[in-house]
Each structure stands twice: as C-alpha cells, then as structure tokens.
Amino acid sequence: xxxxxxxxxxxxxxxxxxxxxxxxxxxxxFSDEGWTAGYAISGHExxxxxxxxxxxxxxxxxxxxGLDGIETLQRLKQLRxxxxxxxxxxxxxxxxxxxxxxxxxxxxxxxxxxxxxxLPMIEHALQFRDLRNGARPSDAGAVxxxxxxxxxxxxxxxxxxxRGVAAATExxxxxxxxxAPRNSWVLITGENGTGKEVVARAVHNGSPRAVKxxxxxxxxxxxxxxIESELFGHARGAYTGAFAEKKGKFELAHGGTLFLDEIGxxxxxxxAKILRILQEQRFERLGDNRTLEVDVRVVAATNKxxxxxxxxxxxxxxxxxxxNVIPVYVAPLRERREDIPxxxxxxxxxxxxxxxxxxxxxxxxxxxxxxxxxxxxxxxE
Numbered sequence: 001x002x003x004x005x006x007x008x009x010x011x012x013x014x015x016x017x018x019x020x021x022x023x024x025x026x027x028x029x030f031s032d033e034g035w036t037a038g039y040a041i042s043g044h045e046x047x048x049x050x051x052x053x054x055x056x057x058x059x060x061x062x063x064x065x066g067l068d069g070i071e072t073l074q075r076l077k078q079l080r081x082x083x084x085x086x087x088x089x090x091x092x093x094x095x096x097x098x099x100x101x102x103x104x105x106x107x108x109x110x111x112x113x114x115x116x117x118x119l120p121m122i123e124h125a126l127q128f129r130d131l132r133n134g135a136r137p138s139d140a141g142a143v144x145x146x147x148x149x150x151x152x153x154x155x156x157x158x159x160x161x162x163r164g165v166a167a168a169t170e171x172x173x174x175x176x177x178x179x180a181p182r183n184s185w186v187l188i189t190g191e192n193g194t195g196k197e198v199v200a201r202a203v204h205n206g207s208p209r210a211v212k213x214x215x216x217x218x219x220x221x222x223x224x225x226x227i228e229s230e231l232f233g234h235a236r237g238a239y240t241g242a243f244a245e246k247k248g249k250f251e252l253a254h255g256g257t258l259f260l261d262e263i264g265x266x267x268x269x270x271x272a273k274i275l276r277i278l279q280e281q282r283f284e285r286l287g288d289n290r291t292l293e294v295d296v297r298v299v300a301a302t303n304k305x306x307x308x309x310x311x312x313x314x315x316x317x318x319x320x321x322x323x324n325v326i327p328v329y330v331a332p333l334r335e336r337r338e339d340i341p342x343x344x345x346x347x348x349x350x351x352x353x354x355x356x357x358x359x360x361x362x363x364x365x366x367x368x369x370x371x372x373x374x375x376x377x378x379x380x381e
Contacts, residue, residue, distance in 0.1 A: 012053070013122075015039040016046035016072065017061040017088065022111075026059060029115070033122055043067030047075055054080055057122070059109075062089040062096065070103070077104045081359065086121060088113065097165055101341035102367060108165055108342075116177065117170075163346055164339025168331035172199065179326050180206025187323045188301040190330030193380030196301040197261060199330060204257040209297055212256030217249050219274075220265035227270050231277065235288035248285065250277060250294050258296040263323065264304030264315060275319045298323065333375040340370050343379065 013030045015023045015037060023039035030037035038055075040046035044067055050058070058076060062069035073085055084106030089096060097108040107121050163169075179186060180203045188196045197216065204214045222230050233248030250258060266274065277283050282293045300323045309315035333340070344362060352359035362370070375381055 010034060010036045011057065012055040013037040013057045013059065014046065014049055014055040015059045016041075016043065016064075016069075017059070018042060018064045019061075022061075026113075029118065030122070033119070035122070043069070043072035043075075046072060047079075050076055050079060054083060056083065057106075058083060058085040060085055060087055062087055062100075070100070073100065073103050073105060097338065097341065101345050102362070102364070104361070106345070107163075110165075116174070120173070164336060164342040166331075166336030166338040168336045169339050172328075172330060175328055176202045176206060179203060179328075181208065182326075183207075183297055185297065185323060185325040186299045186328055187326070188299065188328045188330060189306070190301075190303065191332045191378055192303050193378030194330040194332055195379055196303075196330055197259065199328060200257070200259045200261075200299040200301060203299055204259075204297075207257070207297070209256045213253055214257050214259065215249050215253035216259040216261060218261050219270070220262040222270075224267055224270055227273060231273070232283045233285040235285050245285075248283075250283060250296060251292060253296045254294045256296065258298050260298060260300040260323075262302060263300045263319075264302035264306055264309055268314070268316065271316045271319050275316060275322060278319075278322055333378045337371060341367065344370055 011034075013027075013035050015026045015030075017023050017026075017039070018041050020039075020041055023041065027037040027039055035057075038049060040049050043064055046058075046060070047067075060069050060072060060076075064072075069087060069089075073087065076083070076085055081104065085104070086107045086109060087097075087100045087105045088109050088111055090111035100108055109117055109121060176199065186200070186203060188199050190196050200216075201214060204210060217231070229246065229248070231248045231250055233246045233251055236245045260274070263274075278298060281295065282291055284291055304315075306315050306320055306324075310317050310320060344367075348359055348361070351357075
C-alpha cells in the first residue's frame with residue numbers, strides 16, 4: 001500500500017481500487033491538481049489507511065474482491081461521516097448510484113473516468129471540506145471552466161443545480177464548458193426553477209470576462225417608465241428626483257456579462273429599446289448628450305416559448321435572432337430524476353452546516369417520495 005501523507009498543507013486523497021494502474025493514474029492526477037494522494041488495493045487496506053490518517057476525500061471502487069465497495073463505504077462512514085466518499089464503478093446503474101447515495105456517498109463516477117467529470121468532482125470535494133471547516137456556503141457555488149486544446153480546467157466547483165448523473169445534466173455541464181470561453185451571446189430557455197441563472201453565472205465565471213461584473217436584470221420587474229434609467233442610467237437633474245448621477249446596468253456590466261432575465265415578459269416598447277442598445281452597444285444617459293460605448297456579453301433567459309410569442313405578435317423576431325446566437329435548454333427536474341438523490345444529499349449537507357446540527361438522512365420511503373414526485377417547481381422547489 002502507498003502511504004497517505006499526513007501533512008495538511010495540501011488536501012489529501014485516498015484511492016481504494018483493486019486495479020493498481022487506476023490507483024497510480026488517479027494519484028498522478030491528484031498530484032497535478034495540488035493534492036497529496038495515496039492508494040490501497042483492497043477494502044481492508046483502505047479502511048486501515050483511513051484509520052491511520054483520515055484524508056479529505058476518498059475515491060472508492062464498487063467492484064472489488066473480498067470486501068466490496070458498498071461494505072467498505074458503510075464501514076468508512078461509521079468511522080467518519082464528514083469525509084466525502086466518491087464511488088467509482090465500471091458497471092454504473094441508477095440503482096447503484098441511488099444505493100450509494102443513500103449510504104452517504106458524496107458523488108458517483110462511471111468508469112472509464114474522464115477529466116471532464118473528475119476535475120469538477122475534485123473541486124467539489126475541496127469546497128465540501130472547506131464548508132465543514134467553516135467557510136461560507138456561498139463560496140461553493142461558482143464554476144470557472146476553461147477549455148483549451150480539448151482539455152478542461154475547472155477552477156471552482158460545478159453549480160449546485162447541475163449535480164448528478166442524468167444525461168441532460170451532463171449535457172449542460174459539457175455545454176457550459178464549451179461555450180463559456182467564447183464571446184457569443186446565449187439564450188437560455190427552460191421552466192421556472194430549473195437553474196437558468198445558474199447557467200448564466202457559470203458561463204460568465206468560465207469566461208475571460210469573469211474578472212469583471214456579472215450584472216443581472218429582471219426585465220419583467222422594471223416599470224416601462226423606469227426602463228431607460230435602469231438600463232442606461234441618468235445624469236443629475238435629468239428628471240424630478242434625480243439628485244445624483246446614476247450608472248445604468250449596461251455601463252455597470254462593461255467588460256463583463258449582462259444577464260437579461262425574463263426577456264419574454266418585456267413589453268414590445270421595451271423590446272425596441274433593448275434591441276437598439278444591443279445592436280449598437282452605445283447609448284446616452286438620460287439628460288446627458290454624451291455617447292457612451294460599452295462592451296458586454298449578453299446572456300438572456302426566458303421560461304416562455306418565444307416562437308409562440310413571436311407568432312402571437314408579443315415578441316420581436318429581430319430581437320430573438322439577435323439574442324439566440326447559442327441556444328441552451330435546461331431540462332426540468334422530472335426529466336432528470338437520476339439527479340434527485342445527489343441534490344437531496346447536497347441540500348442535507350448544506351442544511352446541516354447552516355443549522356449547525358447533525359446531518360440528517362432520508363428513509364427509503366422518503367427517497368421513494370422524492371423520486372416519484374413531479375417537482376413542478378424544479379430544483380428551486
């Protein structure tokens with residue numbers, strides 16, 4: 001057995017797999033990511049290494065001779081319940097993933113492991129450790145994905161709404177990784193509560209614009225008589241009550257990303273004003289004759305069928321084509337039920353941290369209810 005370094009200057013990973021080549025490969029990956037990694041080639045050896053020097057993360061194979069991964073998982077959780085354990089399996093099934101999650105597994109990865117799946121998981125585990133050590137829960141949300149020459153580097157964890165193993169979820173993660181580094185505009189569609197703003201923030205955080213602002217605008221919430229002031233700003237004295245100069249959303253987002261949420265709920269008059277600024281990326285503040293130029297990446301979102309809205313005359317076709325450069329559809333939770341155990345597990349961890357109470361678990365009956373409930377409010381619900 002390769003001994004685990006007990007130093008805590010680096011996060012420590014323990015890999016338990018009966019195939020030594022896999023152990024060595026994974027240990028090398030962890031080392032490249034700044035971790036200290038050790039491995040054991042049986043469940044019994046893994047438990048002994050775990051007892052001797054508890055790591056920050058365990059990668060555990062399911063199918064091993066002697067003590068299999070399921071039994072090893074149960075014993076490790078009895079020793080320490082606060083250390084994330086990621087299950088690996090070359091014969092991954094939904095039943096296996098659900099069973100492991102119910103037993104306390106942190107995540108589930110299918111073999112052969114890919115860097116695209118492994119690296120976000122590594123960062124997730126590190127953030128989980130930080131949460132346990134007192135970091136703010138809000139620090140664990142952002143994702144920064146950079147793609148170069150086919151390789152993926154994840155600087156922070158995958159967003160909460162997109163934890164899981166469903167094909168639709170994997171597609172969203174892959175899409176974010178592909179489009180984030182580009183400067184193309186994005187139109188995100190999907191039901192309420194699916195995580196459209198989560199996608200928008202992930203696209204921003206994974207782009208070169210991440211060092212600049214992400215400015216969100218709820219287009220449906222701004223009254224028509226205030227839309228120009230909100231978007232473009234105003235000069236002092238531009239109208240009654242304008243006692244000071246104000247920067248608009250476009251100006252605040254200069255160099256960064258402007259997120260136009262609920263664009264399907266804008267009036268036609270507001271759509272026309274939005275279209276003009278989107279086309280020109282230049283504007284004048286109210287009460288000011290100076291022309292300001294901005295550089296923003298626009299990401300828009302809606303829960304409406306814009307094709308139907310255009311047909312009904314409620315949405316401008318020219319605005320639609322201006323926004324819909326890269327379309328992204330976020331599937332409802334009922335179409336990715338495989339993710340429910342992972343989301344439930346995450347929220348239980350989060351509640352335990354926030355309430356400073358022992359982590360609760362779900363009964364088999366509770367899991368059945370969660371898996372069969374239609375979730376009309378999606379992940380938000």
